[in-house]
Amino acid sequence: MNALDAAFDAQPLRGRRIVVTRAADQARELLAQLQSAGATAISLPTIAFAPPANPEPLLQAIRGAAAGSYDGYIFTSQNGVDAFFTAAAEHGIALPAPASVHAAASTPWICAIGPATARRLAARGWPPTIVPAEFVAESVVAALSARPLRGQRILLPRAAAARDVIPEALVSRGAQVDVVAAYRTISPAGAESRARELFPPPPAAGRPDAVLFTSSSTARHLTALLGDDYRRRLSGVLLAAIGPVTAAALEELGLTAGLVAPEFTAAALAAALIAHYAARPPA
Secondary structure, three states: HHHHHHHHHHOOOOOOOOEOOOOOHHHHHHHHHHHHHHEEEEEOOOOOEEOOOOHHHHHHHHHEEEOOOEEEEOOHHHHHHHHHHHHHHHOOOOOHHHHHOOOOOOOOEEOOHHHHHHHHHHHHHOOOOEOOOOOHHHHHHHHOOOOEEEEEEEEEEEEEOOHHHHHHHHHHOOEEEEEEEEEEEOOOOOOOHHHHHOOOOOOOOOOOOEEEOOOOOHHHHHHHHHOOOHHHHHOOOOOOOOOOHHHHHHHHOOOOOEEEEEOOOOHHHHHHHHHHHHHHOOO
């Protein structure tokens, strides 16, 4: 093995320019993982998080949670956890663990869509009792399939724009589901010019090799930032999706995910990208 081959084996992303579309405060570990594999990792946050346009439904739900009004809670992202507890703190509403304030004989259950969301809840003193095997809405529905839900009141704080798989399934089983916007996604200032600079139309030199999408929102926001010619600007670039829902969002935009992570986490997405390029040494 010559020195060049050895260097590639140690850093399989050497010579690759990889764009990460994740929100800036959540992208650090992913960027570091790519850099350790030799990539030129480029942060292009296509989304940022803001409070809901109308905060009152969220505040009403938080007051209900503080009073023990819910039989179950579902959190589908770390962002939802943070937004929920931040809004409570900003308005001086104490949120003790549900079991300590619930009047019914049964202890309320808490469902977290994945281990990262579960850890965030546990850090807030709300350890989840249900964590689905896969980190998608359909798995949440499956994880609750054996639980009696008729007559239960369930709180689902989530993004302002999200799929209705969970509430529709639970309402069909007789539950009352309070779906409240805990936060909304917006485009960061200056993102449009930065995106168009990074993805010039071909045959411009120096275009990225790949772009990583960690949610459907990052995909939709990037295409909006790039403008009507986004398909041309992204042509020839490997589009890597964190899971099937994000891959489906790309398909709805007329794009194809060339890589879908086998496990729906940012670390698994980076590992899949590294494995993809490990068999493809740069020219």
